[in-house]
Amino acid sequence: MLRFYAVFVYIYFRNLIVMNQLSIKSFGLVLFFLLNAGVMSAQYKQTVVNKTQLLFNKNHMIPVGRLDEIKIAVVTPNPEKYKTFIQQIGRYSDIVSFDFSKFDEDTKYFNTIIVGGMESDLNQEMLYMLKQSLVNRKNIILCRFQDVGKNLPQWSPLLGGRIAELGYPSFSDVAQRNMAMSIFGGLAITEGNISNRTEQTRLQYTQGEGSGLNIAKMAQKIDLIANEAIREKAAPGMVVMAVKNGQVLFEKAYGTHTYEKTIPTVISDIFDLASVSKIAGTTPVIMHLQEKGVINLDSTMGHYLWQAKGSNKADITLRTVLLHEAGFAPYIPFYRSLKPGDIQKTYSDTHQTKLADNAYLINHYYRDVMWPEMLKSSVKPIGEYVYSDISMYVMKEVAEHETAIPMDEYVQQILYRPIGMKTAGYNPREHFDKRQIVPTEHDTSFRKVLLEGYVHDQGAAMAGGVAGHAGLFSTANDLAIYGQLLLNRGEYGGVRYFKPETVDMFTSKQSKTSRRGLGFDRADPNPKNEYPSRLANISVFGHTGYTGTCIWIDPKNQLTYIFLSNRVHPQVSNKLSDLSIRGRMLDAIYETINEAK
Missing domain, CATH: 3.40.50.1700 (Glycoside hydrolase family 3 C-terminal domain)
Structure with missing residues (x-):
């Protein structure tokens, strides 16, 4: 049907050129839209017989x-x-x-x-x-x-x-x-x-039924890679999910929560997403505020933040911040500057910020120490790409000053609750049983305890578990819903949450010096880098997380790929990357798709 209309519109506009009623340049824009229409819009394909x-x-x-x-x-x-x-x-x-x-x-x-x-x-x-x-x-x-x-x-x-x-x-x-x-x-x-009669508006849980893809062969490949990861202790367990054309092709849990093997991993487990928080937590808030006219990405930090006015960051635009081109330091290890007495094992009137089980931080540490230190930190020349967590601390501050609502509650209001992201959120121990949350590192230097449902990132923990760059927890299913919303260019469940042009702008390449979109990471244009995988194409956008997570969204193939693990358990290991576990699994999915073409 889409091709039929494309041909019809092509002929119509070509005739306008013949009649000198349309410029060649304008026709080129029309032709570009037609050629990319299938990529830019959701393509639900129902292959299941539904007798309802x-x-x-x-x-x-x-x-x-x-x-x-x-x-x-x-x-x-x-x-x-x-x-x-x-x-x-x-x-x-x-x-x-x-x-x-x-x-x-x-x-x-x-x-x-x-x-x-x-x-x-x-x-x-x-x-x-x-x-x-x-x-x-x-x-x-x-x-x-x-x-x-x-x-x-x-x-x-x-x-x-x-x-x-x-x-x-x-x-x-x-x-x-x-x-x-x-x-x-x-x-x-x-x-x-x-x-x-109705149309499909949400994810379809039919495990690739009728898709024309060899799901069994794909599953066998992914199983081998997952088993290798567990055997080599890249992570004790993981959940892998793939969705194409709105249909769940693959969804499986592997291994256990820890190497003690007492709790098996299941698909409904909640994981610490680490830096995936940047695109699934903070960025949708900024997208919403931008398209509502609440903020302007070309306005400056000094315009929105009083404390930034007298700093070396006053004239840095929000767009530059989102592109990681503001010259910020990549990372400030705030926890190394703690003084005796700043952390204690019990809750009290003076120590109410819970960092983990039996670890409480002195009140207002983020407000009085961390945020001022970020504002005073040095800035390198603007324009060069330097990936920095400070960028999303800044965007969270801007959002909260403009909305007067904590960001973790605001994103629930505008997105998570309306579209059915049931587990996505911050500080999950306040809402879910500990056994449903996959533990991360056994922190021996800072909190001195196994982290179970408390954010792994030290700075996010010291900020109360809610930060712009980290702190979000979720199941694979909730991330798949978000991925489908983006593939649908802002619509899910028959309701529009973002304008198509907003999704297009944030997820497309926006930098002259890097591959990045606004908040979003993207596939590396150099095929030699094989990022996020050997077979990924240049339409792909998404993000990875330090704890061993990723979501990659491919408009060309209408595909969402999710990998969740706790590779930092019990201590940080690089084997997940060294063995290219995430990338090889994504390639197994691409190989299955390509074989069916």
Whole structure:
């Protein structure tokens, strides 16, 4: 379809040239757009047969849009029987699951109730319960699976009101999976009444089904590389994920949290992302503020920050900061300047910044010591690329001064909660069980404890766990959602969060002296450097993290690749890079794609 329109538009504009109504230069711009249209826009490709039908869709509830506006309870007659359905819904949103035994009380504090069941399991009393929920102004999404040889009664006309109803002509794990994905736009609904058909708007969890790619061969290659990494002690465990055309091709966990092998790594584990925080935490905040006109990237640090006005950084523009061309020092080891008494083992009125288990920093150390030291630090000539963590400390300060909201809460408001990034955030020990968070280094010099759910980066820890350059934790799935948002050029779940031109500007090459975009790293244009991998192309953007993480996004192939590990456990090791584990896995994915062409 895209090619058809491209040809049509090409002929139209060519005729305008013939009639002297369009310049050759303008035509060149049109032609460039046409040639790159497939690269610049998301290309969801549904290769899975989805037999779900949307029978009734009051207020266009399906597919579900913003997730921060709803609180979901999933109710089934038997949670064990409908386990696949419940778990698949949980990939998209925070949910709580109940049966019908205490329906009224259990669902009281939820505004959206997803009910799933076979006709033989859903009785008249349950119908009356749903009617009451409608009276209580709740949204009902009724999902009915057909018993073999039976026709389901049409309940929707009886219920009316705030309800959507979906049906599936059978009951199985596949039926449950597809029904759940259909609710959230993970699968397009292509069956039934044409007016009730939908498009894919979110990730599709079908493991490459129907993709035409040899997933088994690709998995075998990745397995060998992962096993090598663990055997060579490049990292005790890892999670690898690949998404193409909005479809999850590969998602697998390897190894264990530590070399003691007591806790196996699972795909839902939360990792310290290190410098991936720069592009998945701070940069989307800056993108949002820039396109809303709150900040101007060509204005200076002195314009936005009072304390910077009298410094040697007053006239440095935000654009220069984002490009790592501001001449900042690469890194300041603040923890080496701590004095006796600055850290103690117990919480007190004077020591409230928690660095790790049994480690508390004296109050306001970031405000009174770290930030002033950054502002006073030396600056080299502007324009040369020098990768610096200070750059993102600066951008966080700018964002918080302009919004009057802590950055960790602001990014939740504008992005994470609306699109369903359920685990992404800072200071995860405040929200998640320790066993769900993969530990990093056994810190023997600073905090003197195994870091479990506390940021590895010393400066970020001393800043309270929230910094512009580090501090973000996430699962692979949440990063995949973010990657798809960027491939969609700012849209996800049927809702636009960024203008396409904003995503294009930040992720494309913006520097005259380096490969960098604004905040984002990019593939090295010199193929000899094989960065981020031997087969990566120049459209690729993303970032790596010191703890052994990366996300690379490839618009040309509509691909997102994620690798999460704790290569710094129990002590920092360079074997992950020496063995090129991340790059070789990405090449295994590219080889699979290229073989199918």
